[in-house]
Amino acid sequence: CNGAITGNFICPGDASITLTAPFGFQGYRWFADITFPLPPLSTSQTLTLTPPPLVGAVFPVEITPYPGYGCLDTLYAIVDVGATPLSIAGPDVTICDGQLVQIGGPPTPGYNYLWTPAGQVTNPIISNPFAWNTGPPTEFIVRTTDLLTGCFSYDSAIITSFFVDTALQVTGQQ
Numbered sequence: 321c322n323g324a325i326t327g328n329f330i331c332p333g334d335a336s337i338t339l340t341a342p343f344g345f346q347g348y349r350w351f352a353d354i355t356f357p358l359p360p361l362s363t364s365q366t367l368t369l370t371p372p373p374l375v376g377a378v379f380p381v382e383i384t385p386y387p388g389y390g391c392l393d394t395l396y397a398i399v400d401v402g403a404t405p406l407s408i409a410g411p412d413v414t415i416c417d418g419q420l421v422q423i424g425g426p427p428t429p430g431y432n433y434l435w436t437p438a439g440q441v442t443n444p445i446i447s448n449p450f451a452w453n454t455g456p457p458t459e460f461i462v463r464t465t466d467l468l469t470g471c472f473s474y475d476s477a478i479i480t481s482f483f484v485d486t487a488l489q490v491t492g493q494q
Contacts, residue, residue, distance in 0.1 A: 325381065325395055327366075329402030331471035336370035339379060339397045347384035354378055354396075373399050402469025405431055408447070409462045409477040417454050417481045424448035424462060432465040453481040 327339045341348050349360040350367040360382075361367055367379065379397045408425030415421050420442075424433070427447040438444035440458065441451045451460055457480040465472040 325397040327470065328397045329400050329469035329471065330372045330375065331402045331469065332404050334372055336368055337372045337399070339367045339369070339381070341365050341381045341383060341395060345383045346386045347382075349382040349384075351380045351382070354380060356380060356382075375399055375401050402466060402471040404471050404473045405464045405466045407462050407464040407473040407475035409460060409475040410448075412478040412480070414480045414482065415453065417483045418452060419481070420450040420452050421479065422448055423451045423460055423477050423479070428464075430467050432467055434463045434465075436461050436463075451479055453479040455481070457481075 325339055325341055327337055330337055339350070341350075343365065345365075348363060348365050350362040351357060351360055361379075367381070369379075373379075377399045379399070380394050381397065382392065382394050384392055405428070410423045410425065413421055413423075423441070424435075424447045427433075431447070433445055433447045435441045435444040435449060435451075437458065437460070440453065441449040441460070443449045447462075447464075457478050459476050459478050461474055461476045463472055463474055
């Protein structure tokens with residue numbers, strides 16, 4: 321609803337980008353540059369470009385509102401480069417069976433976090449949840465996404481647990 325076009329950042333390793341115009345209009349016409357050459361590149365809300373265009377390329381989109389809801393307008397998507405966010409899963413650790421350990425790192429404003437396996441962390445969408453393990457070594461993976469650019473990265477930590485045998489066997493005098 322803010323009139324912004326999303327998807328205009330090229331992230332490292334991207335084979336394509338998808339530009340998305342704001343939702344809620346009757347029609348869309350994407351053009352290859354500011355001269356509005358015909359025919360339009362697309363008439364849908366999104367425009368996928370494979371391979372990604374050069375940084376600084378401009379893609380106008382003409383948006384047509386529903387009758388009685390405003391005037392024809394044009395928005396401009398300017399292609400830019402997005403940096404890869406830093407993912408921090410933390411070091412590999414060994415814990416007692418069922419013990420909690422905090423993984424990850426401090427949160428960064430504007431980043432989104434997603435941990436797997438989600439069922440073995442206290443909150444899979446924060447930067448530094450507590451995790452546990454009760455079986456074989458488990459790899460915990462965090463996906464960190466920059467909400468502005470859409471660029472993401474991964475990091476992982478392995479948690480190994482061991483069972484502490486608390487049984488006591490006495491030989492000789494008690």
